[in-house]
C-alpha cells in the first residue's frame with residue numbers, strides 16, 4: 209500500500225474573542241478547550257485570540273485559567289505541549305453572572321472592550337452557548353438587546369448554539385423566532401457534533417464525487433436503508449436530563465436525521481451553505497407524517513432492564529440515580545420512515561438508537577435489491593447474501609461493500625464476501641472530536657456543517673407524530689430489552705413484518 213496521505217491544512221482563522229457561556233460546565237472543559245488546543249497545535253488559531261468565560265460562580269481570571277488548563281490536561285486526546293497551552297491560554301477573561309441578568313452583559317461588554325483592545329482581535333466575537341437549553345433564548349436576547357452581537361465596522365459576531373434545540377416542533381419554532389428577532393440567521397450556528405465527524409461528511413463526498421453510486425441511489429435499486437446509532441454506555445451521570453428527554457428527542461431529530469438527510473438529499477446545486485442546507489431540509493421535509501395508528505405501528509420504544517454484561521452488573525434503567533422509579537422514558541427507539549418523493553417512494557428508512565446495547569456502533573447501511581432471479585442451480589434468490597453498502601462511522605471508520613462471490617471448487621456455490629476501505633489505511637489524521645472542524649468553520653464563517661432554522665424545524669416536524677402518538681397512547685406500548693442485548697424483540701418484528709432483518713450490532 210502507498211504511504212498514508214496526510215490530513216489537509218487550511219489558513220489561520222480570523223482574529224477573534226471566543227466567549228464561552230457555561231464556562232464552568234462539562235462541555236467547555238471536556239470538548240471545547242481540547243478542540244481549541246488541537247486547532248492551535250495545527251496552526252489554525254489566529255495569533256490574536258482570547259477566551260472569555262461566563263458562568264455563575266465568582267472566580268478570578270487566574271483560577272479560571274487554571275481550571276481550563278486542568279480540564280485540558282485531563283481530556284486532551286493526545287500529548288500536550290506546554291508552549292501551545294501557554295499561547296492558547298495567554299489571554300483569558302472571566303465574567304461571573306447569570307444568563308438573564310443585565311449586569312452580566314455590562315461586565316461582559318467591559319471585558320470584551322479591554323481584551324479586544326489588548327489583543328487586537330478586531331471586534332470579531334464568537335459566542336459559544338455551552339449552557340443548559342433554558343438559557344439559549346435569554347442569552348440570545350440579551351446579546352441582541354445590548355448590541356454585543358451587533359455586526360459593525362466590518363467585525364463579525366456569531367453564536368454557536370448547542371443541542372437540544374427545542375424539545376418539540378413548537379418549542380423549536382419559538383426558539384428560532386426569539387433568536388431571529390434580534391440576530392440574523394447568518395450569525396446563528398446551530399451545532400450538531402455528528403457533522404464534525406469525518407465519516408459523516410464523507411457521505412456527501414462518496415455520493416457526489418463518484419460517478420459510481422449516484423445512478424443507483426434511488427428506489428429502482430435500493431431496497432431499504434438502515435441507520436443505526438447503538439451505544440453500549442448507560443445513561444450514567446446524565447440521568448436527570450435524559451429522563452426528561454428520552455432516546456427519540458436526544459438522538460433522532462438531530463444526529464440520526466443528519467445521517468438520513470445526507471443519504472436522502474438531492475445533489476445540491478453548489479457546495480456552499482445555502483444550497484446544501486436547502487437540500488438537506490427538503491429531504492427531511494419529505495418524510496411522511498403518519499397518523500397516530502401508523503406512528504404506533506411504525507415505531508418501537510423500549511427501556512433497558514438489568515443484566516450482567518461482561519464483568520458488570522447493569523441495573524434497571526428505572527433504578528438509576530435521578531431516574532423516576534416509574535419512568536416511562538424510552539432508552540431505545542426504532543422507527544420506520546417513508547420519504548415521499550420521486551427518489552425514495554416505497555423505500556423504507558429504518559432508524560434505531562439506544563443505550564446499554566451490546567456494542568457501540570454507528571453505521572448507515574444501504575441494502576440493494578436482490579438479483580431478479582438466480583440462474584445458478586440450487587441457489588434460490590432468497591439464499592443469496594444481500595448486497596449492502598455500509599458506511600461505518602464509529603468505532604471503525606470504514607466503507608464496506610457486501611456482495612456474492614463463487615466459492616472455489618468444481619461446484620457452483622455462492623457466498624457473501626466483503627470489500628472494505630478503512631480510513632486509517634489511507635489517511636493520517638490527528639485525533640479529533642469533530643468540534644475542531646465545527647469551531648474552525650464558524651470562525652471562518654462557513655455554515656455548511658451547521659443547521660439552519662428550516663432544517664431544525666423539518667426534523668422536529670418529522671418526529672412530532674411519534675411524540676404525539678406516544679403521548680396519546682400513554683405508557684402502553686413501552687417494550688423492554690436486556691442491557692447488553694441488541695435491542696427489544698419488537699424492533700426485530702418491525703422489520704420482520706416487511707420481510708427484512710436488522711444487521712447485527714455485535
Ligand code: BG6
Pocket residue numbers: 371439458570
Ligand atoms: C449526544 C447525546 O448528543 O450524543 C448523548 O446527548 C449521546 O446521549 C451522544 O451519547 C452520542 O455521541 P457520539 O459522538 O458518542 O456518538
